[in-house]
Ligand SMILES: Nc1ncnc2c1ncn2[C@@H]1O[C@H](COP(=O)(O)OP(=O)(O)OP(=O)(O)O)[C@@H](O)[C@H]1O
């Protein structure tokens with residue numbers, strides 16, 4: 092087989108009000124891991140979507156192995172051997188189908204209309220075997236029972252079965268923990284060895300420098316350059332991305348207040364308790380599935396098993412509405428499913444919890460005021476948008492995430508929060524903006540409220556937290572003060588092994 | 595930045611998605627205007643508006659529920675029962691028009707709320723649950739009326755044999771709502787426009803409307819933002835019930851009596867009007883003016899086809915086609 096080469100010439104794409112991409116010349120080769128980086132809204136996903144046939148009205152030319160191709164439908168791109176593993180793996184799989192059915196989907200019909208599950212499993216097994224692949228879970232499992240990383244693996248294997256020669260990963264690790272990331276990287280490396288081209292989009296610098304052969308930087312829809320990994324440093328890349336050096340926040344261990352603001356006890360297990368102090372940012376970390384999200388949701392939407400005290404007084408939270416009234420806010424992890432009203436505009440999404448606060452005594456909305464406040468916060472968080480009244484589905488992933496952060500900052504400004512629970516708040520947010528968000532989180536906490544910052548990205552927890560609590564198997568297993576912070580220690584606690592081999 | 599490179603296909607799609615129903619309305623009016631001689635007269639348009647007034651109000655009842663992501667197929671059933679009740683209270687119990695109407699509206703609201711509670715409490719499918727509720731409401735209507743239409747000083751067989759004459763009348767003031775004229779404009783048309791504007795303002799300019807739409811567009815996100823989702827669903831069902839009941843009352847006023855089978859036939863028109871309305875101005879969601887346009891489209895079809903001598907039964911074919919087309923258009927506007 093020839094070595095796969097995809098070349099683009101002057102690739103451009105406009106949306107109403109924005110030039111998302113302008114004159115992109117790229118070369119992606121088989122056997123190479125090519126990273127694509129850039130700030131939120133730089134055009135990375137747009138590039139990936141053009142290559143995978145989502146947009147039919149792009150400008151410019153695409154060549155595969157020297158032949159000019161028109162990639163105007165996803166099917167066409169797929170036939171040329173291009174497949175995508177989107178961050179939202181769910182959208183690419185059919186939940187009530189089995190693993191085998193999903194693996195063979197889009198070729199299922201070629202085995203006749205009525206194929207038994209048994210036969211499908213057999214075919215899938217053979218195919219996987221001939222490619223030297225092994226799935227670490229049963230082919231009869233329903234997709235709905237798989238974890239995110241298993242679903243990702245399934246998608247990757249599906250691409251391989253269909254002879255993909257370029258696999259695009261758009262922020263694949265944002266919902267993965269350190270162990271799953273390691274596994275994913277092993278797989279990506281094996282893809283490379285098979286001569287497959289990998290286009291890897293991510294905001295996580297350490298990952299990019301671990302895995303890439305080449306790094307391409309986009310800024311404001313233009314390509315800044317492509318660099319061999321060994322010839323640049325992370326700082327260089329960040330500078331190319333945002334046009335200036337990033338400002339890192341420095342946090343020194345500060346004198347912590349010892350006034351508890353939120354206390355949680357688990358009734359079924361006396362040993363399980365958590366105290367959050369006033370003015371504190373408490374980092375909550377652990378592997379994916381360690382129970383962080385569940386815990387936060389239990390607090391926020393009420394649980395019979397939890398005893399919760401706010402400002403020293405026991406409170407009963409039965410629904411999210413109670414929590415918000417008490418000043419407890421929660422930023423959910425899955426922004427599309429749990430956060431956004433995708434068909435509504437920016438203002439609507441930023442004010443979702445606050446319509447009542449922007450209404451007069453008769454219940455009428457004060458829309459002007461609402462727009463002003465939304466604008467102020469959108470600018471504060473540097474959301475990239477063309478019009479406050481555009482639907483949020485047309486924003487880039489990171490910019491959507493900023494909106495739901497803004498949502499609670501606005502509520503806080505209006506009503507004054509006591510506690511904010513952030514679940515994976517920086518998913519999809521670019522390096523520069525991340526630092527700003529850490530800053531905002533710290534400032535919010537310092538105004539006298541308590542913040543729980545839950546993240547499976549240990550680096551960022553180390554950066555932003557005053558204190559870290561590690562969870563494993565739905566339990567708090569360790570509490571570490573800032574002066575004792577160590578990545579190794581936390582990783583090993585989270586993974587449940589006390590030694591970790593680092594290479 | 596000035597020049598846009600939207601290609602022709604996309605432009606067409608955007609126009610169809612945004613103005614599709616308005617264009618359709620224009621085409622239908624123009625067509626009938628050309629082929630039927632008396633169609634383009636002020637008198638006929640007044641007729642059409644009058645004929646759609648009840649359907650519009652009824653459809654708004656469905657629209658409000660749909661806005662909260664809740665289906666309420668029981669609107670026609672509620673309208674039938676509330677209408678019969680208001681007439682019965684006047685004719686048999688000699689209550690005033692206002693008292694009877696208020697009672698009927700409250701009953702409609704409670705029926706709506708009951709459906710909402712049932713759907714939420716038992717987590718059942720709202721389409722089927724409200725279909726069940728529609729049958730209950732129809733049964734209630736038949737039981738209450740004994741299967742008879744209700745009119746002023748009506749006569750009905752008494753249980754012991756012989757006949758009883760109802761002591762009361764459907765008051766003139768009540769009937770004015772449905773049959774009166776203010777200058778050249780029929781009263782029900784004025785009422786219809788008032789209701790449209792009120793529903794529009796409620797849905798678009800109040801905090802409750804925003805929350806209802808939010809619940810309808812992503813209940814999980816709305817809940818996690820602290821909005822009492824269940825409360826708003828029940829609220830929307832209650833409003834839906836009130837509007838349906840009001841449509842029922844208006845129908846009695848128009849006909850001068852409670853015709854028990856009359857409102858049942860309106861279900862398809864009602865669903866069509868609401869769904870056609872989704873795509874109005876590309877909103878992609880239930881809305882008051884869109885619903886009016888939808889009702890108008892249906893009404894004009896019926897009117898024009900009747901003038902052409904097309905039978906009622908055949909008209910259903912056209913209604914069904916319009917409903918399907920509108921579904922397709924509203925799909926476009928959601929893209
Ligand atoms: N469907 C759309 N309609 C209008 N504008 C769009 C649409 N999709 C993307 N855009 C705009 O194009 C620009 C590039 O978006 P893109 O999603 O490619 O960014 P990205 O580099 O992937 O950002 P992120 O890191 O946040 O995911 C953004 O300004 C975005 O608002």
Ligand SMILES: [Mg+2]
Nearest residue numbers: 135136487488
């Ligand atoms: Mg993106």
